[in-house]
Amino acid sequence: MLKINPRFLGQVIIIVLTSLVSVHSSSHHRVSSAVATESCSHTVECNQDPECNLDPQLVAEIASYKTVADRIISEVLQGSFKGRAYSDLETFVDTFGPRFSGTPTLEKAIDFMLDRMQALSLENVHAENVSVPAWVRGYEHAEMLTPRKKKLNILGLGSSVGTPMGGLEADILVVKNFTELEQRADEAKGKIVVYNAEFVDYLTTSEFRKRGAAEAAKVGAVASLTRSVGPLSVDTPHTGGTTYLEGVAKIPAACITIEDAELFQRYQNKGQTVRVRLVMNDYNLEPVISRNAVGDITGREAQLEKVLISAHIDSWDIGVGAMDDGGGVIITMAAVELLKQLNLRPRRTLSTVLWTAEEVGLVGAQAYLDEHMQELGNISVLLESDAATFRPLGLGFAGSQDAGCIIQEVSKLLVSLNASSYQTFEKISSDVDVFIPHGVPAISLRTDLTRRYWYHHTEADSLTVEDPEELDLCLATWAVTAYVLSDISVALPRGDSSKPYLLIN
Template identity: 45%
Template sequence: MKFLFLIVFIYLLPQCTGKPLIRDDCHQHTFEEIKREIAGYSDIAKAIINLAVNGNAQNRSYERLANFVDTIGPRLSGSKNLEMAIKYMFRVLQEDGLENVHLEPVKVPHWERGEESAMMLAPRNHSIAILGLGSSVATPPEGITAEVLVVTSFDELHKRSQDAKGKIVVYNQPFVSYEETVKYRLLGAVEAGKVGAVASLIRSIASFSINSPHTGWQWYQSDVPKIPTACISVEDAEMMARMSSRGTRIVVTLKMGAKTYTDIVSFNTVAEIVGSKYPEQVVVVSGHLDSWDVGQGAMDDGGGAFISWEALSLIKDLGLRPKRTLRLVLWTAEEPGGVGAEQYYQLHKGNISNFDIVMESDSGTFMPMGLAFTGSDKARAILKEIMQLLQPINVTNIYENGGETDTDYWVRNGVPGASLRDDISKYFWFHHTQGDTMTVQDPSQMNLCAAVWTVVSYVIADIEEMLPR
């Protein structure tokens, strides 16, 4: 009987410790108790901040990132550079002394842009700066030469559908916000294909431009003819719009050598600090390792990946070991639509109840302003208390919409999600361009981002109870 009682007790114990408490026979901490518990991390938070901002780890994430992107360069899904980047990270995470460093294989898209150009032939000769969009088909080797139809919206395109047949559609849509305007990049070729256009050129999804086209992924539909598509600079889109408004005939030759290959094997890169009390429960900190094939991918998303690595390094350096496992995931193939993350979710969703929170930094590592969060009201109240620990660096705000592309699979199914909220006023100046290099990164700002990321992830991983669902 004693033995049977012991078995029952051991079975029930994990349900009464560490989990979101819903059972009547388990003591659930009141919010006041949780507040006092979180306030007790004040000294640890100050130690993390001091090490990251002023101590021996000052500028470490910046220097690690600079070495990485200067050595590897851009890391397009399916490319040799991405393969080199994954091998590089696998090695340095082991050298950093992190635990359970391993690679999890996934299948990812493999697209290459090839040679590409666009030349205006009428009303004058002018070389148009372009960047082909991911998954675009190629033009014939001789290119496509056609008149241009300039529109400002999908509505205008469909109203002028008879004029679009056989034309190259140029979208000169105004930039409202990335979330609103990106639909033209994603669906511009499909909508132009529906009305018989032979190609589409899309004004870059950018709030500012210095004749710099921005690339990105785009989607075809199986029942719509696939036409070549690329982004052009804001300046060229506006110039052709002015010409068109005067009734000027515009002719362009577009050449694109893009190719899509069969999917290949890539890897999500994983490292951990194993939890001391509830090792099966997981706090995920993450960023994506792939980038576009232009620039260096330093901002998108080298910074987010490297402050996530830095979070584990800072905790290890301080000799801390949280109660739950802190897991670093460097996603692969985010740019084609969260491909590596979706397969990670399918592999691990059977343990979804053990995922405490999923955190991803993928909107720059500029001056931090706070944390974006998606979850229950009770969990949000706890996060607000944790953010108070960041008063020494004046980063205490909490915002809505904490999911990112790679973590949304979990967030949509009830796992709390958080993302870094920073000053992105210049983010879309460089997003998906040749300008995404280390020059846009600032070491002091990365230090602050790392401090925020580390304090939040450590405290969530170490408080006694998981965040309420």
């Protein structure tokens, strides 16, 4: 059981009583009527884990933040920050468009945010150099030649090699998974392997995009085409990274639309030969220098463990990355600006980090980990918003059970936003994944992902998919979470107990 310093008890009781009186007496804490309220008892995920055994004094301390949480929420939903996130996101994506690793545009966007940190009077504002991949999407064209002619919409996969000069032509072999590819390996030599894997979930289905080219090359294929990773398509191909293996031939790799993958499957099922012409003038350059952007709100007790709040500033080279991850960048920056405006300097340092080159392999986060390895024990928790900025549902958490119990109590402060649900995760295919194996507690903003994979890594990732009210709800959720975790008297405990986590006087 986590223990609270007894000297806090009287102070906490006074704060709780004051909070209760304030909640009942002041209309200041009412949030917008557009936001439905709920009770934790009506949200299964919000219920405290039966294994939780937090000290009642710690539970009371977290509950005492309701007044300040409601103040933050009110400022976003009714005050000067209403609509601010959408306005800032509009400026950001309309100014820079796509921000791909290795490009001058990404560096201009990083400079823009570093200047913004300086303008907000954040402390310790600086950039940390990172060597990042540089891949160029050249001219790309594909068409079906038989059994009839049809133009195919494709997007080459990041790090893919190009086709030979003039392109290539080959018959296709459609498979649904790697097992079928292995079973039909004798048929694959000299062909274009097409993976027609229906969308299950992102982590599962994206394996065909990531590993597809390498696995196809092992059986002698000349190229790999993968059904776009998503549940819905309007003839919109998806992109993302692919990975080659040492000692295995590198073959061109691209995504095709769901519609074309299913068309190929139907032809193959009827015994008809499909022949495709593929031209991809894509190529890799030498790595270049990019940067992670860092800026702090120095804590009142700066010697304590710090809290990191983050998002990745890069995007793919198609669309404008409004959803992935422009919205995350904007609510992260707006959260610290809001705390500054409300004069809420937390107990611990709140460090904002905008990761570079996430889309090409979590490169910026890995560089930060390598550079700050000796400081990982001084991180209480790492927050990242990279699961879209649609309607917030709550918080996802990776860490120890005791730390998770603290997060569940913090989640109760988000009930008025309908964002109090809580789930655990082991990995989410984003920057926090590189820190979790080292014991750093991690939080991901959970949102309604119903629409995310309609647009994810496609040309459709634009400002049009974002909603101003949902962005406000995300900002309020993010700011409350960041402030409370930066200000409570405990750092989050780690499972290995390698470092004592004590309440601070």
